[in-house]
Amino acid sequence: MSSRKFFVGGNWKMNGNKESLEELMTTLNTASLNDETEVVCGAPSIYLDFARSNLDARIGVAAQNCYKVAKGAFTGEICPAMIKDCGADWVILGHSERRHVFGESDELIGEKVAHALESDLSVIACVGEKLEEREAGTTDEVVFAQTQVIAENVKDWGMVVLAYEPVWAIGTGVTATPEQAQEVHEKLRAWLRTNVSEEVADTLRIIYGGSVTGANCKELASQEDVDGFLVGGASLKPEFVDIINARA
Ligand code: 13P
DSSP states (O other): OOSSOEEEEEEOOSOOOHHHHHHHHHHHHHSOOOTTEEEEEEOOGGGHHHHHHHSOTTEEEEESOOOSSSSSSOTTOOOHHHHHHTTOOEEEESOHHHHHTSOOOHHHHHHHHHHHHHTTOEEEEEEOOOHHHHHTTOHHHHHHHHHHHHHTTOSOGGGEEEEEOOGGGTTTSOOOOHHHHHHHHHHHHHHHHHHTOHHHHHHOEEEEESSOOTTTHHHHHTSTTOOEEEESGGGGSTTHHHHHTTTO
């Protein structure tokens, strides 16, 4: 197994309320969590403060999106400095729902990545192909192109985690097989070796997202290039603890 620290992110998306999230956070705070695993919860922006003040310090907090500049007349947007002001250290950028529901382009995602990192906010950067792209045999092309735009905007790779989230596996209950996940993760690492550096290829955490559950996490986690998970639905349930402990 690699020396990369296992990383498990929960992406709550637009779910929950104070009551249900407080219950979830109490479950996480009182659970026995593998301290070899870095854990981060992605809260809706309006609950960032609430999440930070309710979660144990050993659990990080992430925003699910942010804008590409520091301030100004951008009604409805939030900036990295606001996220940091709420005590959160991470932001999820380039999520497939941002790309495909809200039409965010590679270029915009790249600008957001650059500004978040400049603002000292760590980034969970997401890439992944749609079903028709996989079926057309263009998975590699799609994820390499998305990763390229992210890479052009990263100076400090120590502040980045790369999430491979095949769109066809998100919220569908159709999980990539361990072999499918490993294949893409291995190719992404090889791409990083050629296009960024040996060091980044060896150290960057590449995590998998898409219908990860307590039942399938151990086998996925046993893959050489799977360094953790980004979890949607199951991150709102007590089984998130089992996913955090997938390598225990
Ligand atoms: P699900 O785990 O619900 O498939 O969502 C994955 C995801 O989009 C995490 O960011």
